[in-house]
Amino acid sequence: MDDKTLITLVEKFGASDLTELELVDGSTRLSLKKANAGFTGSAAGAPEAKPVHLGLPARAEDAEKAAAAGHSVPAPGTEAITSPIVATFYKASGPDVPAFAEVGKKIKAGQTLCILEAMKMMNHLEAEFDCEIVAVKAANGDLVEYGQTLFEVKRL
């Protein structure tokens, strides 16, 4: 399967009501799952209206959301590498290709960490300094926000 087909598939899946998709094509096996599968609203078509609480201290929901969106505080001794744009996160350049950055891998300054796809443009996110990957905070195919933590790294 080529990159284009893969990206089209991921986008169509993202826009659809499906929460899971599994595809086997020859030697390729693709499995897609939505992290926030509950967001599609009720079957009746009416949105699951959540009650509005204003002016209250931070809700548990907010903390969950923050954690899910990767806005967590990096562990001591590590630094966060965040997304500079709103994009789809890809850890590798193709389905059968190893990820640019896995936990434990050492990355040199200028080396690609991941691909951030926005408006059909594949943007390579490069490391600004030599580092070791401590954690990968986004999943392949995730929509990532501006400022969302993608990697936690140890500066080398």
Next chain:
Amino acid sequence: MIKRLLIANRGEIAVRVIRTCRELGIETVAVYSTADKENLHVRLADKSVCIGPPASAKSYLVRENLIKAALGTGCEAIHPGVGFLSENADFARAVQKEGLIFIGPDPDVIDLLGDKVQARDTAKKFGLPITPGTDGPVSEPKAAIAQAEKLGYPIIIKAASGGGGKGMRIVEKSADMAENIAIASREAEANFADGTVFIEKYIIDPRHVELQILADGNGNVAVLGERDCSVQKRHQKLIEESPSPGVDDAMRKRMKEGAVRMFKELKYRGAGTIEFLVSGKNFYFMEVNARVQVEHPVSEFVSGVDIIRQQILACVEGKMEIDPSKVELKGWAVECRINALTPGKISALDIPGGPGVRWDSFLYTGYAVPSHYDSMVAKLIVYAPTRDLALDRMNRALLELNIEGIKTNALQQRWIVNHPKFRSGIFGTSYYAEIEKEVENVR
């Protein structure tokens, strides 16, 4: 009907759109800059996406991030709100190119109307009177001076893509031209990502009157009466009312006929405003705002129509729930814009209530007002059978309003509402400048 919609805006207007979407059963996706993480629109929306750092040019004006956020969250439409990219035809085209619905008129119509130079030509074509001005954009101070001398000073420089008074400068003499062209162009660039400006003869102390239009894109055009927005501080509207105390039935009829002809012919879709300068019984076409406007609630009060709801229906389904021939206007509505004079954290908030009072805002207790954006933090709107009763009601509502933690213009607004000249209904756009010193001393 669509299932999910992204609002490419912030604060009060985003909150306003979310409220109608909830009533329509549409899920909403909010976007926010890092400075707006705690904004009410983010809390009210079903989902939210962070699109950039505080500066608008790096967040709310970045088309790619907005469209990507809409696609990535499964939205079918984008509502642009007011300001930012709401009148940017290229943005509307980019939205449509991705298979999304743009809640606004066709991009080609935005091009025609949103660009003030082209809008004047269009209005002229449909027989609406226009103020004398340049035939096209100006950039060279020399050419601008030549044009201005032909028109006679004072002249006004305006942003071709503008609105809300940004990028506007009045010039009294040739010596001041170069500097003002540069400032206006820079302001226009910063606010609308387009530095194009043009020149018009400046009409002294006119009234600012505008018609609220709703159209379904198939030639059905409803006019929800006019609004008078003559109380302006340096072209920023402060108080709006509907109807206008300076427009009589004959003028109203002529304005409406010209506007309906123009919007019908353009197959206009959604909400829009046609603005006029009124001088005595004469009126001149000024511009069209091809979007919903901040002051739309006064028209909602006198017409009983939810403008955002009809705008969404028109753009999504090509039809509205109102019959243009059966629009009934009743009573008097007044809006005071509540502006923050300082940023800060809201430590206490008492919101006015009671009959005929509406509060549109993104404030809540504990919310920190950021310093990066427009100063307007709330709109207080009242409705009553007559102008006098409406102003009494506004006075009462402003007395109930209590915002602690930031300084606002609420007391100044109350001072104006009770000022004899404002009460008389006989005033123009120079009125605020006349009373500015007294107003600024109100504490």
